[in-house]
Amino acid sequence: xxxxxxxxxxxxxxxxxxxxxxxxxxxxxxxxxxxxxxxxxxxxxxxxxxxxxxxxxxxxxxxxxxxxxxxxxxxxxxxxxxxxxxxxxxxxxxxxxxxxxxxxxxxxxxxxxxxxxxxxxxxxxxxxxxxxxxxxxxxx
Amino acid sequence: xxxxxxxxxxxxxxxxxxxxxxxxxxxxxxxxxxxxxxxxxxxxxxxxxxxxxxxxxxxxxxxxxxxxxxxxxxxxxxxxxxxxxxxxxxxxxxxxxxxxxxxxxxxxxxxxxxxxxxxxxxxxxxxxxxxxxxxxxxxxxxxxxxxxxxxxxxxxxxxxxxxxxxxxxxxxxxxxxxxxxxxxxxxxxxxxxxxxxxxxxxxxxxxxxxxxxxxxxxxxxxxxxxxxxxxxxxxxxxxxxxxxxxxxxxxxxxxxxxxxxxxxxxxxxxxxxxxxxxxxxxxxxxxxxxxxxxxxxxxxxxxxxxxxxxxxxxxxxxxxxxxxxxxxxxxxxxxxxxxxxxxxxxxxxxxxxxxxxxxxxxxxxxxxxxxxxxxxxxxxxxxxxxxxxxxxxxxxxxx
Numbered sequence: 001x002x003x004x005x006x007x008x009x010x011x012x013x014x015x016x017x018x019x020x021x022x023x024x025x026x027x028x029x030x031x032x033x034x035x036x037x038x039x040x041x042x043x044x045x046x047x048x049x050x051x052x053x054x055x056x057x058x059x060x061x062x063x064x065x066x067x068x069x070x071x072x073x074x075x076x077x078x079x080x081x082x083x084x085x086x087x088x089x090x091x092x093x094x095x096x097x098x099x100x101x102x103x104x105x106x107x108x109x110x111x112x113x114x115x116x117x118x119x120x121x122x123x124x125x126x127x128x129x130x131x132x133x134x135x136x137x138x139x140x
Numbered sequence: 141x142x143x144x145x146x147x148x149x150x151x152x153x154x155x156x157x158x159x160x161x162x163x164x165x166x167x168x169x170x171x172x173x174x175x176x177x178x179x180x181x182x183x184x185x186x187x188x189x190x191x192x193x194x195x196x197x198x199x200x201x202x203x204x205x206x207x208x209x210x211x212x213x214x215x216x217x218x219x220x221x222x223x224x225x226x227x228x229x230x231x232x233x234x235x236x237x238x239x240x241x242x243x244x245x246x247x248x249x250x251x252x253x254x255x256x257x258x259x260x261x262x263x264x265x266x267x268x269x270x271x272x273x274x275x276x277x278x279x280x281x282x283x284x285x286x287x288x289x290x291x292x293x294x295x296x297x298x299x300x301x302x303x304x305x306x307x308x309x310x311x312x313x314x315x316x317x318x319x320x321x322x323x324x325x326x327x328x329x330x331x332x333x334x335x336x337x338x339x340x341x342x343x344x345x346x347x348x349x350x351x352x353x354x355x356x357x358x359x360x361x362x363x364x365x366x367x368x369x370x371x372x373x374x375x376x377x378x379x380x381x382x383x384x385x386x387x388x389x390x391x392x393x394x395x396x397x398x399x400x401x402x403x404x405x406x407x408x409x410x411x412x413x414x415x416x417x418x419x420x421x422x423x424x425x426x427x428x429x430x431x432x433x434x435x436x437x438x439x440x441x442x443x444x445x446x447x448x449x450x451x452x453x454x455x456x457x458x459x460x461x462x463x464x465x466x467x468x469x470x471x472x473x474x475x476x477x478x479x480x481x482x483x484x485x486x487x488x489x490x491x492x493x494x495x496x497x498x499x500x501x502x503x504x505x506x507x508x509x510x511x512x513x514x515x516x517x518x519x520x521x522x523x524x525x526x527x528x529x530x531x532x533x534x535x536x537x538x539x
Binding site: 001005035043066071074081093109125 | 260261262263266269270271272275276277278279280281282283286288289290291292293294295296297299300303304305307308311357358359360361362363405412413415418
């Protein structure tokens with residue numbers, strides 16, 4: 001059982017890309033700015049011609065919390081888990097969860113890299129885990 | 141500018157409790173009748189209503205007009221954003237009175253978490269929660285206000301969100317876990333002591349010392365159980381009218397000096413996608429406007445009631461409203477404190493942590509009692525009070 005995102009016309013491309021293990025953020029085709037979450041217009045130049053830019057998936061932990069008490073039955077067995085806001089190298093911040101590290105080891109500013117996980121049939125979420133040397137080399 | 145042209149002339153509330161008899165509708169009626177009686181007014185005198193927008197306020201104007209036999213409302217308005225409506229509902233009421241759109245405006249807030257769902261639950265036990273009929277089935281989160289980008293990870297409750305804010309505060313200012321625990325605990329324990337002296341407080345009989353605070357279970361680090369507000373039933377109401385009518389009704393009206401609401405991109409009360417520094421969800425410019433319109437300075441404030449869905453909010457509010465420099469409130473609350481006799485007593489009713497949770501309405505009622513000189517934890521000779529929510533929705537009141 002998983003908690004899965006409902007999609008709208010605006011948000012579906014983000015999740016479709018995630019299903020293909022690509023992390024994308026919305027990009028203005030007119031002025032080139034990027035942001036997240038998606039908007040119907042560019043908030044900088046008000047252009048309606050928007051696209052999606054694939055990002056490297058590198059970021060740092062901006063803030064985090066270790067959840068030790070579930071507020072939804074779907075997460076009762078996941079306790080404890082690490083919720084975080086990750087700041088992408090390209091600028092935008094995402095709400096996500098950090099995996100692959102014991103809760104006590106997560107640190108502010110820690111370099112992290114996207115790790116996709118299929119949580120339900122056809123639904124993949126971008127998580128983040130501590131960056132390894134290989135992540136950096138992949139990018140290079 | 142509102143400055144002293146408008147006043148709060150009556151306050152009313154129900155008892156507060158985990159599960160009260162009656163619906164939110166019953167509770168709203170009881171609080172409104174009490175506020176009108178306190179003002180020396182009748183339901184037939186009411187011609188305006190301001191409230192928190194649904195889903196935060198479940199009781200509608202038509203329900204109340206019918207039940208109270210109010211002949212005609214000629215002004216009614218709703219303010220979104222939960223606790224950020226604290227100053228907005230009063231600003232709307234005051235603006236309506238000043239513009240002559242209404243003469244006597246009731247502001248109310250009623251809550252029945254025992255029947256309507258607990259705010260701390262994001263599944264079907266919470267209001268607006270998401271769940272599946274079959275507990276083994278996937279839960280689909282409807283996309284609404286970017287919820288679908290957070291809930292699938294388990295970021296589903298206010299307490300978790302505010303834990304992210306509190307952690308950010310510690311990161312930016314270089315606090316250790318122990319520094320943060322001491323700061324948040326000082327606030328929680330101080331408010332509990334106020335509540336222990338308040339007969340209306342849900343926690344009046346529950347003492348709390350440092351062992352109790354530290355020993356309570358961690359909910360979402362760094363927030364422990366007693367850093368989070370109560371979940372309860374109850375209602376509050378107050379009556380806003382012109383200064384002139386208020387003086388005719390009673391000799392101790394409480395004047396509105398200023399009332400603010402504010403909204404900027406991503407600087408939303410439950411904001412997490414702020415493009416600048418997350419701590420600046422609390423906008424300094426709004427605080428400047430609040431004081432400038434009131435015509436008073438920080439040193440003039442005798443008592444402050446800060447919105448406290450969690451203990452972190454009063455901490456940061458001391459800074460964002462300009463009482464303590466940025467990054468120093470954590471020291472201030474442990475060394476100087478906000479208890480009785482401190483330079484700025486805060487949340488003298490016990491706040492949402494220890495009196496009851498009513499989206500800041502009970503904080504407004506406490507400020508009125510302080511300015512009338514009738515509070516149980518009375519600040520000596522209190523003349524000016526500030527009630528403020530984290531993102532800048534606030535009011536300055538004076539006797």
